[in-house]
Amino acid sequence: MDLYQELILEHSKRPQHAGLREPFEAEVHHVNPTCGDEVTMRIHVTGEGSEAIVEDISYDALGCSISMASTSILAEESIGRPLTEVLTTYEAMKAMLTSKGEDPGDEEVIGDGVALSGVAQYPARVKCALLGWMAFTDALHQSGRQAALTQLEEGTS
Amino acid sequence: MTAEPFTTEEVARIRADFPILARTVRAGAPLVYLDSGATSHKPVQVLDAERDFYERLNSAPHRGAHALSEEATAAYEGARERIAAFIGAQAQDVVFTKNATEALNLAAYAFSNSPHPGIPGSERFTLGAGDEVLVTEMEHHANLVPWQELCRRTGATLRWIPVTDEGRLDLATLDELVTERTKVVAVVHASNVLGTLNPIETIVERAHEVGALVVLDACQSVPHLAIDVADLGVDLLAFSGHKMFGPSGIGVLWGRRELLEAMPPFLTGGSMIETVRMEGSTYAPPPQRFEAGVPMTAQAIGLAAAVDYINELDIKRIHAHELALVDRLLAGLATRPWVTVVGPTDLESRGGTVAFVVDGVHAHDVGQVLDNAGVAVRVGHHCAWPLHRRFKVAATTRASFAAYNTVDEVDALLEALDRVPQIFGVAS
Numbered sequence: 123m124d125l126y127q128e129l130i131l132e133h134s135k136r137p138q139h140a141g142l143r144e145p146f147e148a149e150v151h152h153v154n155p156t157c158g159d160e161v162t163m164r165i166h167v168t169g170e171g172s173e174a175i176v177e178d179i180s181y182d183a184l185g186c187s188i189s190m191a192s193t194s195i196l197a198e199e200s201i202g203r204p205l206t207e208v209l210t211t212y213e214a215m216k217a218m219l220t221s222k223g224e225d226p227g228d229e230e231v232i233g234d235g236v237a238l239s240g241v242a243q244y245p246a247r248v249k250c251a252l253l254g255w256m257a258f259t260d261a262l263h264q265s266g267r268q269a270a271l272t273q274l275e276e277g278t279s
Numbered sequence: 280m281t282a283e284p285f286t287t288e289e290v291a292r293i294r295a296d297f298p299i300l301a302r303t304v305r306a307g308a309p310l311v312y313l314d315s316g317a318t319s320h321k322p323v324q325v326l327d328a329e330r331d332f333y334e335r336l337n338s339a340p341h342r343g344a345h346a347l348s349e350e351a352t353a354a355y356e357g358a359r360e361r362i363a364a365f366i367g368a369q370a371q372d373v374v375f376t377k378n379a380t381e382a383l384n385l386a387a388y389a390f391s392n393s394p395h396p397g398i399p400g401s402e403r404f405t406l407g408a409g410d411e412v413l414v415t416e417m418e419h420h421a422n423l424v425p426w427q428e429l430c431r432r433t434g435a436t437l438r439w440i441p442v443t444d445e446g447r448l449d450l451a452t453l454d455e456l457v458t459e460r461t462k463v464v465a466v467v468h469a470s471n472v473l474g475t476l477n478p479i480e481t482i483v484e485r486a487h488e489v490g491a492l493v494v495l496d497a498c499q500s501v502p503h504l505a506i507d508v509a510d511l512g513v514d515l516l517a518f519s520g521h522k523m524f525g526p527s528g529i530g531v532l533w534g535r536r537e538l539l540e541a542m543p544p545f546l547t548g549g550s551m552i553e554t555v556r557m558e559g560s561t562y563a564p565p566p567q568r569f570e571a572g573v574p575m576t577a578q579a580i581g582l583a584a585a586v587d588y589i590n591e592l593d594i595k596r597i598h599a600h601e602l603a604l605v606d607r608l609l610a611g612l613a614t615r616p617w618v619t620v621v622g623p624t625d626l627e628s629r630g631g632t633v634a635f636v637v638d639g640v641h642a643h644d645v646g647q648v649l650d651n652a653g654v655a656v657r658v659g660h661h662c663a664w665p666l667h668r669r670f671k672v673a674a675t676t677r678a679s680f681a682a683y684n685t686v687d688e689v690d691a692l693l694e695a696l697d698r699v700p701q702i703f704g705v706a707s
């Protein structure tokens with residue numbers, strides 16, 4: 123099955139950067155009410171505006187291989203990178219996942235995330251693949267970084 | 280005489296009545312539909328009945344004296360009679376709702392802190408601090424959340440009957456759980472996850488000793504078992520049409536007559552009134568009191584056609600057929616040590632659903648592999664989250680059967696399941 127690429131299975135079996143760590147500015151808990159998948163996520167972001175850096179994303183997740191892998195890839199691709207770049211990755215991931223297969227995903231932008239391109243064929247699983255990202259953007263809100271998100275929305279609208 | 284499962288030829292004839300069963304899914308795989316517990320498919324007899332209503336009778340029943348309205352009223356009330364007879368009830372004690380969820384909410388909303396001044400006997404439906412509502416740990420959210428909300432509104436306390444490791448109600452403490460404080464016992468007849476058939480007589484006997492009302496969620500039993508409301512002894516009973524070959528958008532709340540008569544309305548508006556003045560209104564007797572607005576006429580007629588269809592098949596044979604499929608599935612799962620069944624593993628007091636987990640693989644992933652082979656099952660918590668917490672699993676995979684399912688379909692499920700350990704690299 124093309125949905126379950128080796129990379130996804132690896133990430134889901136050995137989630138990268140898993141576990142909850144300090145320091146953090148926000149901790150959020152997200153669930154997918156249709157299947158009961160859960161993720162608790164902490165983020166640690168330093169610097170302001172375009173200088174902001176995602177220092178750490180730590181999490182405790184329970185879920186299907188798609189949601190586990192997606193959260194693991196999110197952490198792997200984002201830790202240590204500028205927040206603006208991470209948000210660009212988020213936009214590209216979301217576009218790919220909701221494209222019904224038209225957007226194969228750009229490895230340059232979303233890295234290992236391209237392994238999740240098969241999910242776009244299964245609308246019921248898109249939520250699984252976005253669970254970690256929803257937690258991440260919510261945590262940005264909670265930690266007072268709405269500005270970065272608003273900028274993103276303006277940029278794409 | 281015990282009823283026999285359908286023969287291969289009989290099932291083939293039944294399947295021919297369900298056009299959707301002939302379609303393929305994904306990359307051309309024949310559809311193996313094992314999700315009738317969520318919703319069943321509809322035979323042409325039901326589709327025809329609905330279409331016939333729109334083509335010949337369409338109009339608002341109980342509203343108007345023209346010929347079409349009279350005929351629609353007769354068809355609508357005739358449907359009520361056939362559906363009532365199916366559960367051993369009188370037509371006037373059958374209330375049509377949108378689905379079982381609405382029927383259970385109707386029951387829960389009948390209760391409040393004070394009696395309804397215009398409805399004699401409605402003290403029966405008052406609840407307050409110190410009173411208790413008893414549910415079970417295996418309830419569908421539809422028979423749990425409305426009671427939680429009722430307790431929040433009235434100050435009553437919610438309690439619940441626990442579930443054993445085998446997936447049966449733990450009735451050891453029933454006498455302590457049901458006391459003089461208990462006003463309502465709301466319980467599921469057949470669990471939509473475990474398949475367990477609960478011993479309703481025992482619960483009714485204890486509840487009635489203390490004067491509590493018993494509300495039965497019969498969503499997963501009415502479609503599969505011969506039900507007689509008088510034999511069951513419950514006070515209110517709810518089910519959905521769409522799980523028993525009927526259309527969506529129609530459900531039933533049955534109630535003991537004196538209770539329905541004393542019950543305050545839930546949804547209010549047109550068709551449910553007796554007189555209306557600017558200062559206030561009085562209400563029609565049941566069942567009209569609980570059917571505000573232009574009703575789901577075509578759906579009621581469709582459900583009556585579904586009932587006729589079930590009667591023709593013989594519900595005792597439907598149950599025997601489904602149990603034979605459950606037996607084959609349980610036997611197949613038992614030879615796969617990497618699978619754990621959640622719920623009773625024998626046929627004793629059992630309905631037609633089987634839930635299981637593949638050790639180390641999330642149910643969503645199991646379901647995806649099955650889906651790829653055309654096998655449609657339900658994955659998740661099946662609207663019974665507390666039950667899944669009880670078994671310490673996030674989600675289960677559930678197969679549920681109907682009269683049109685075959686032995687080959689059970690084998691197709693097992694065969695597709697065998698791909699799971701290999702794909703996800705867990706021990707098989």
Ligand SMILES: Cc1ncc(COP(=O)(O)O)c(C=O)c1O
Pocket residue numbers: 316317378379380381419421422467469470471496498499519521662
């Ligand atoms: C046991 C049980 N109760 C209640 C319901 C709710 O039925 P509906 O969604 O048709 O209102 C269901 C089905 O989903 C069920 O299986």
